[in-house]
Amino acid sequence: MDKVLIQGGTSLEGTVRVSGAKNASLLMLAAVLLTDEPCILRNVPNLRDVHFFISLLQGLGVEVELLSPNIWRIQAKKIHANPPYDLVRQMRASVCLMGPLLGRLGQAALPLPGGCVIGNRPIDLHLHGLKKLGCTVELKNGIVHIHAQQLKGNHIFLGGRFGSTVTGTANILMAATLSSGITRIENTACEPEIVDLCHLLTCMGARIEGIGSPQLTIYGQQKLHGADHTLIGDRIEAGTFLIASLVTNGHLIIDQFHTQHLRALLHVLENSGAKMNITANQIEVFPCLNQLTPFEITTLPYPGFPTDLQAQMCVLAACIPDLSLLTERVYPQRFMHVAELQRLGVRITLEGSTAIVQGGQRLSGADVMASDLRASAALYLAGLIARGETQVHRIYHLDRGYENFEQKLQALGAKLYRTAE
Ligand code: EPU
DSSP states (O other), X not given: OEEEEEXXXXXXXXXXXXXXXXXXXXXXXXXXXXXXXXXXXXXXXXOHHHHHHHHHHHHTTOEEEEEETXXXXXXXXXXXXXXXXXXXXXXXXXXXXXXXXXXXXXXEXXXXXXXXXXXXXXXXXXXXXXXXXXXXXXXXXXXXXXXXXXXXXXXXXXXXXXXXXXXXXXXXXXXXXTSBSEEEEESOOOOHHHHXXXXXXXXXXXXXXXXXXXXXXXXXXXXXXXOEEEOOBOHHHHHHHHHHHHHTTOEEEEESSOGGXXXXXXXXXXXXXXXXXXXXXXXXXXXXXXXXXXXXXXXOSTTSBOGGGHHHHHHHHHHSSEEEEEEOSSSTTOOTHHHHHHXXXXXXXXXXXXXXXXXXXXXXXXXXXXXXXXXXXXXXXXXXXXXXXXXXXXTHXXXXXXXXXXXXXXXXXXEEEXXXX
């Protein structure tokens, strides 16, 4: 196991190119199962989660080839419906194999995902939607067995206690592309990764109306074909670097992603006094830490404030004198970073699903433990501004979702290196 050592106190400077979107890539690696023809996916980030998903596909009989860094050729010519359980169990996102397997083979069997460090993550909405498409669902020994003689289009409402579901929307959408008839899904997730998935599916011959809106209409097809698709940039990685620039009072240019995907973050930062120059695909962030004022955010499904940036925003709040409030409405228990940030000197307390941060204190380096992907990123950011040395343990979480994070930070002047525990 590796850890990272961070020497705090450097302002980041330079240009960083954002990698392809992790969460779009996982959905698309599942979508290629919908055709027996080859698909080319470009701008796929080189991440632990991606390699893991590729192994899952290989376990289903899919042929994969890395054509060049970040470009995969994938062909699901002959596949079966039982992904290797020991792999599936290790990765939550494998749940999005369900829709494509049902569309293609009429059956799927996957272990029911258990709890997760960021909170309870049920799949009731996925199963509700699949039942509406004509599937039967049976839980035996912890494994969900789903069958469909023939998927049939239907009218489906896909909302739950916490709003829409990203992978749930992807599952129902993908299954519906190979159903008979018309499917109308209401309250779909509108996340850019879902929009990008719709674009790939359209390239594969799917007919989808309402892309980008909370109501999708899918005209089922008998067959989809191969496609060549370039993934969008990772908005969460971009947002993480934006926050890194602000907390280190740095001067970064963050390049090659759709800045409109970060509207909610940019709105909060502009109101807080951040100095930025924003174009369609690039943001320049100027040193302005001393001018920032406290903020309040509430995480919500897109276009609301992304839960995947809540932990990083706790670090920004710690740099701004006075009280900031961060409320979690997507994963009400996603606050594993709080205790670790306290170790670094952040004055942060939890009231229900709200983190209250009294900012303005000087942080000092400490040993901290990464608990999940975004919490890890937050700890790196805190380490960059803490006095002295911070050691972040269990950084394998970070490798799941940030391509070359340390190399990118080093190129911007950060003093950090990875070493074995
Ligand atoms: N929910 C239900 N029932 C369901 C599905 C979801 O109650 O059947 C609840 C969840 O418990 C949660 C909320 O609905 O409270 C939203 O969950 P959603 O299904 O949208 O999350 P997800 O699809 O499992 C994806 C991303 C997450 C990201 C969330 C929210 C992927 C692979 N994962 O998860 O990404 O936080 O959407 O935007 O796309 C990350 O990248 O670090 C990460 C965790």
